[in-house]
Amino acid sequence: MEDSRIALPIGTTLDRYIKKKQDEFQYATGELSQLLRDIALAGKVVNREINKAGLINIGGAIGTQNVQGEEQQKLDVLANIRFIRALTKGGEACAIISEEDEHFTDLKNDGKYVIAIDPLDGSSNIDVNVSIGTIFSVYRRVSPLGKPIEKEDIMQSGIEQVAAGYLLYGSSTMLVYTTGHGVNGFTYEPSLGEYFLSHPDMMIPEDGSIYSVNEGMYNSFPEPVKKYITHCHDQQYSARYIGSLVADFHRNLLKGGIYMYPPTEKNPDGKLRLMYECNALSFIVEQAGGMASTGTGRILEVAPQSLHQRVPLFIGSKRMVEKAVSFF
Ligand SMILES: O=P(O)(O)OC[C@H]1O[C@](O)(COP(=O)(O)O)[C@@H](O)[C@@H]1O
Ligand SMILES: [Mg+2]
Numbered sequence: 273m274e275d276s277r278i279a280l281p282i283g284t285t286l287d288r289y290i291k292k293k294q295d296e297f298q299y300a301t302g303e304l305s306q307l308l309r310d311i312a313l314a315g316k317v318v319n320r321e322i323n324k325a326g327l328i329n330i331g332g333a334i335g336t337q338n339v340q341g342e343e344q345q346k347l348d349v350l351a352n353i354r355f356i357r358a359l360t361k362g363g364e365a366c367a368i369i370s371e372e373d374e375h376f377t378d379l380k381n382d383g384k385y386v387i388a389i390d391p392l393d394g395s396s397n398i399d400v401n402v403s404i405g406t407i408f409s410v411y412r413r414v415s416p417l418g419k420p421i422e423k424e425d426i427m428q429s430g431i432e433q434v435a436a437g438y439l440l441y442g443s444s445t446m447l448v449y450t451t452g453h454g455v456n457g458f459t460y461e462p463s464l465g466e467y468f469l470s471h472p473d474m475m476i477p478e479d480g481s482i483y484s485v486n487e488g489m490y491n492s493f494p495e496p497v498k499k500y501i502t503h504c505h506d507q508q509y510s511a512r513y514i515g516s517l518v519a520d521f522h523r524n525l526l527k528g529g530i531y532m533y534p535p536t537e538k539n540p541d542g543k544l545r546l547m548y549e550c551n552a553l554s555f556i557v558e559q560a561g562g563m564a565s566t567g568t569g570r571i572l573e574v575a576p577q578s579l580h581q582r583v584p585l586f587i588g589s590k591r592m593v594e595k596a597v598s599f600f
C-alpha cells in the first residue's frame with residue numbers, strides 16, 4: 273500500500289500540520305489534535321505574560337511554597353492556572369497532574385486523556401530574563417468513562433505516553449512535540465499569533481561535545497558521575513548549563529550533548545521529577561534518536577510510585593549517554 277504520509281514544508285502552520293497528520297490516521301477522532309491545539313493556545317497566553325514579566329510586576333516570588341517545598345513564583349502559579357483553564361475548557365483531558373498541585377485535578381468530564389505538566393520550568397530564571405519553558409506529557413485514560421478517575425489512569429509509566437512536548441520561551445518561542453512519529457518543532461510568530469513548522473523531523477546528533485550539569489555540586493555526586501565528568505574534561509568538551517531544563521535540553525537536542533542531574537546529598541534521587549519533567553523529554557529524545565537513563569535503567573520504564581517522584585536523569589546524544597552509564 274502506498275505510504276500516505278507526506279513531509280510537510282517548513283512554514284506550514286501548526287493548525288494545518290496537526291490537521292494533515294490527523295488525516296493520515298484513518299480512525300483518528302481528532303481529540304488528541306484538539307488537545308495539542310489547547311496546549312498551544314495556553315502557550316501563547318503564557319508567552320504573552322512572560323514577555324511582560326519585567327514590566328508589570330508579575331515576576332518574583334509569591335511567598336508560598338509548592339508541595340516540594342520550592343518557592344513558588346507568580347508566573348508558576350499563573351502558568352498553572354492558564355494551562356488548567358485551557359485544558360478544562362478544551363474538554364479532551366479528564367485529569368491533570370501538575371508540579372504546582374499536591375494532588376491531581378479531576379476535571380470531572382469524559383475527556384480521554386490525562387496530562388502531566390510542569391507549567392513553568394526553570395522559574396528561578398524568570399527574574400533574570402533567561403529562557404524558561406513548559407513541559408507536558410499526554411496519556412490515554414485507561415478506566416471506563418463516566419466512572420471516577422482510577423490510580424491506573426494517573427500512575428502510568430512514560431512508555432505509555434501518546435504525546436509529549438515542551439514550549440521554550442527563549443529568544444524565539446517554540447513548541448516541540450512528538451506523538452510517537454518523530455519530533456517536530458514550531459516557532460511562534462507573535463505578531464501573527466501563529467506557530468510555523470521550523471524544525472521538521474528533529475534528530476539529535478548521535479554524539480556530541482557538550483555536557484550540561486550543575487558542577488557546583490560535584491563533591492556530592494556519586495563516583496561514576498565524577499568519573500564521567502573527568503572523561504568530559506579529558507575530551508575537552510564544552511560545559512553549558514543554563515539551569516532551565518527545557519533550554520538545556522533543547523540546545524543539546526539541536527547540537528548534540530548530554531544533560532545530567534545526578535543524585536546529590538541534598539536530593540538523593542536527583543532533583544528532576546519523573547512524571548512532568550523526565551518522561552516527556554525522554555519520549556522526545558528517544559523519538560529523535562537519543563537516549564534517556566536514570567544511570568541504571570531506561571527512564572520511560574520507571575514505574576511511578578508517587579506524583580512528585582524524583583529520578584536521576586542522564587539524557588541526550590546516544591553515544592554520550594551510553595558512555596555516562598557505562599561508569600555505573
Ligand atoms: O539549580 P539546579 O539545582 O541546577 O536546578 C536546575 C533545575 O531545576 C529546575 O529549575 C526545576 O524546574 P522548576 O523550575 O519547574 O521547578 C530545572 O528546570 C533545572 O534544570
Ligand atoms: Mg521544572
Ligand SMILES: [Mg+2]
Binds near residue numbers: 348371391392394395
Ligand atoms: Mg516548574
